[in-house]
Amino acid sequence: xxxxxxxxxxxxxxxxxxxxxxxxxxxxxxxxxxxxxxxxxxxxxxxxxxxxxxxxxxxxxxxxxxxxxxxxxxxxxxxxxxxxxxxxxxxxxxxxxxxxxxxxxxxxxxxxxxxxxxxxxxxxxxxxxxxxxxxxxxxxxxxxxxxxxxxxxxxxxxxxxxxxxxxxxxxxxxxxxxxxxxxxxxxxxxxxxxxxxxxxxxxxxxxxxxxxxxxxxxxxxxxxxxxxxxxxxxxxxxxxxxxxxxxxxxxx
Amino acid sequence: xxxxxxxxxxxxxxxxxxxxxxxxxxxxxxxxxxxxxxxxxxxxxxxxxxxxxxxxxxxxxxxxxxxxxxxxxxxxxxxxxxxxxxxxxxxxxxxxxxxxxxxxxxxxxxxxxxxxxxxxxxxxxxxxxxxxxxxxxxxxxxxxxxxxxxxxxxxxxxxxxxxxxxxxxxxxxxxxxxxxxxxxxxxxxxxxxxxxxxxxxxxxxxxxxxxxxxxxxxxxxxxxxxxxxxxxxxxxxxxxxxxxxxxxxxxxxxxxxxxxxxxxxxxxxxxxxxxxxxxxxx
Numbered sequence: 001x002x003x004x005x006x007x008x009x010x011x012x013x014x015x016x017x018x019x020x021x022x023x024x025x026x027x028x029x030x031x032x033x034x035x036x037x038x039x040x041x042x043x044x045x046x047x048x049x050x051x052x053x054x055x056x057x058x059x060x061x062x063x064x065x066x067x068x069x070x071x072x073x074x075x076x077x078x079x080x081x082x083x084x085x086x087x088x089x090x091x092x093x094x095x096x097x098x099x100x101x102x103x104x105x106x107x108x109x110x111x112x113x114x115x116x117x118x119x120x121x122x123x124x125x126x127x128x129x130x131x132x133x134x135x136x137x138x139x140x141x142x143x144x145x146x147x148x149x150x151x152x153x154x155x156x157x158x159x160x161x162x163x164x165x166x167x168x169x170x171x172x173x174x175x176x177x178x179x180x181x182x183x184x185x186x187x188x189x190x191x192x193x194x195x196x197x198x199x200x201x202x203x204x205x206x207x208x209x210x211x212x213x214x215x216x217x218x219x220x221x222x223x224x225x226x227x228x229x230x231x232x233x234x235x236x237x238x239x240x241x242x243x244x245x246x247x248x249x250x251x252x
Numbered sequence: 253x254x255x256x257x258x259x260x261x262x263x264x265x266x267x268x269x270x271x272x273x274x275x276x277x278x279x280x281x282x283x284x285x286x287x288x289x290x291x292x293x294x295x296x297x298x299x300x301x302x303x304x305x306x307x308x309x310x311x312x313x314x315x316x317x318x319x320x321x322x323x324x325x326x327x328x329x330x331x332x333x334x335x336x337x338x339x340x341x342x343x344x345x346x347x348x349x350x351x352x353x354x355x356x357x358x359x360x361x362x363x364x365x366x367x368x369x370x371x372x373x374x375x376x377x378x379x380x381x382x383x384x385x386x387x388x389x390x391x392x393x394x395x396x397x398x399x400x401x402x403x404x405x406x407x408x409x410x411x412x413x414x415x416x417x418x419x420x421x422x423x424x425x426x427x428x429x430x431x432x433x434x435x436x437x438x439x440x441x442x443x444x445x446x447x448x449x450x451x452x453x454x455x456x457x458x459x460x461x462x463x464x465x466x467x468x469x470x471x472x473x474x475x476x477x478x479x480x481x482x483x484x485x486x487x488x489x490x491x492x493x494x495x496x497x498x499x500x501x502x503x504x505x506x507x508x509x510x511x512x513x514x515x516x517x518x519x520x521x522x523x524x525x526x527x528x529x530x531x532x533x534x
Contacts, residue, residue: 027413047413054406058281059460069403069414093461113414 001168001177003117003149008140010160010180011153012204013170014212019153020050022170023119026151043117046110048103050121050153054095062097062105063090072112080112084138099126103135111142118142120152133201136161162202169204171212180204257373261482264375264383265496268436269448269474271387274394274467275432276453276474278425281405281463285450286336287324290343291433292445294320297350298434299367303360304353310382310434317430320346325426370441370493372482379438386435390428397421402463440493451500452477455507473503 003009003026011019024030025037027047039045054060066077081087084104089097097105103123110118120139124132140163143150154160160167160180168177180202211219218226279288298313305312320342327338354362366374375383394401397420403411404418411418433445440448452474453466460466480503481496 024409024413027409029409029412045414047410049407049410049413052407052410055281055283057283057457058406059457059462059466060406061461064462065406068406069399069411069416091461119413 001174003151005116005149006143006147007165008143008150008152008161008163010164010167010204011151011170012157012160012167013175014157017171019170020121023121023151023153026117027119040116044113044115046113046115046118046148048106048110048118048120048123050125052102052106056095058095060094061090062086062092062094065094065105066109066112068109070113076112076114077108080108083111083141084108100128100131103127107135107138107142111146114146115148116146117149117151118146120150122153122155125155136163136201139163157206158204159201160204164202164204167204169206169208175210176207178204178207257375258482258486260375260377260380261372261492262479264380265372265439265478265482266475267380267383267387268439269452269478270471271383271390271432272436272445272448273452273456273469273471273474274391275428276449277456277463277467277470278401278405279429279449280453280457285446286339286343288429288433288446288449290324290339290346291317291320291429292437292442293343294346294350295433295437295442295445296367297346297353299362300350300353300357303357303362310386310437313437314430314434316346317433318427321426321430366441367437368441368443369491370437370439370444372439372492372496375438383435383439386431390431390435393424393428397424401425440496444493444497447497447500448474448477451497451504455500455504458507474500477503 001009011022013019021030025032026039027045028037028039031037062081063077066072066081078087081090084107086101086104086108089101089105094102094105103126107120107123110120118139123139124135127135139150139152139161142148143163152161152164157169162180164180166177167180169175209221213219213225220226279285294316295313298316299309301307301316302309302312324338324342327333327342328335331338333341351364354360354364363371400411400416400418400421401424403414403416404421408418436445436448453470455473456466456469460469477500478496480499482492484490484499485492485495
């Protein structure tokens, strides 16, 4: 799998399926046991981790947090904070923020670095439904402005952000991938999610040729059961070319 | 001015406090209080080795501290013990081995109390030069790795993902800690170094709104504690090293007294943010 400049790739999958691990391999935090992960040289990365606990002993204001991993121009920081509606929080201590505020600040920080690749690990956790749609709007706006590749991990197996170019469903391996269907294209979905959501959300329909059993074995569409899911067991053909990330080739 | 033992003590103590303050902040932020303890206990083994091989005490202490830091890193990766158990194991084993080794060297007559509690009133000009030159190097190195180290303190994965190389910063930090233990041992002694690392930083926390600010404040509070402690020890004829720690404790107690003006800073009250106060950046 690759993430191209300007492309939004959404990773979905059950808990423990390796979404975060995949993202961390792309980021270079973990090195893969098999296969390899490649980053384009001099790639600027913005990362919004899934969990980030700020120790109460750390005196850290939002304004200082913005420049955590690099020098960020005042203009860039102000712009990013305005876009995420966090300007009024600049002087607050980071640990006093609410869940939604903190997610927006994390996004502002990642955005202010002007990344080529933006990796978001469940960025909408702890954010209410309207906030989720606003965040998705913001992410696609960032993509349009910076033309960066976006690797987004979704907490939801079926509902993803509408601007997603490609959905990849993981469960220890790539189970299926494809493009989502916009909520707006179906009257039933529209009724279900309400009109506000129609622009921001999309439904992803899975097409699996196998099923993961609770004990870790795999039931294939032909009825046979195997211990693992290997590309060479002849049951299906999915891509095991591992995490070849890179916002590759010619990002700007 | 350097002819007077009391002035020498003031200058040496101030030098140590300036270096120890910023490093102490990281000890507090990273919850490494016991790590400082371990290194300083191990310093006694360094003293024993210095006598055995007839080398410079500061160098020997630095070498042993580095060795203990690396041993800790290695054991953390392999052993099935928790970090605090490993630290306890290393701290007290090194202390015990140091004491036993000194006992074997019957030809050396050392004032053990001098190393346990320090003897700031006996600092020489060479000691002062070691403290100020060594301290300046430590502070420069800390400034160089500051951004990486602080980012790694906030979140290691975030720092690594965004190209901060936290492992290198951590390694340099451990070396700096070893250096600080080596140069400050003579001032407050093995048993009280941790106090000088932690107490000024803890006192600074209340008044600081940013990490850099806290580091500077911590250094200033440390210097104030050294001056207060030394003048107190002169006045009441108390041991110098412990007096400095008592003075630091006094400053810490002052910092936790209720001060209404600072209530927004003490973490218990959520800062009120008027949405229309166009918060200017920084």
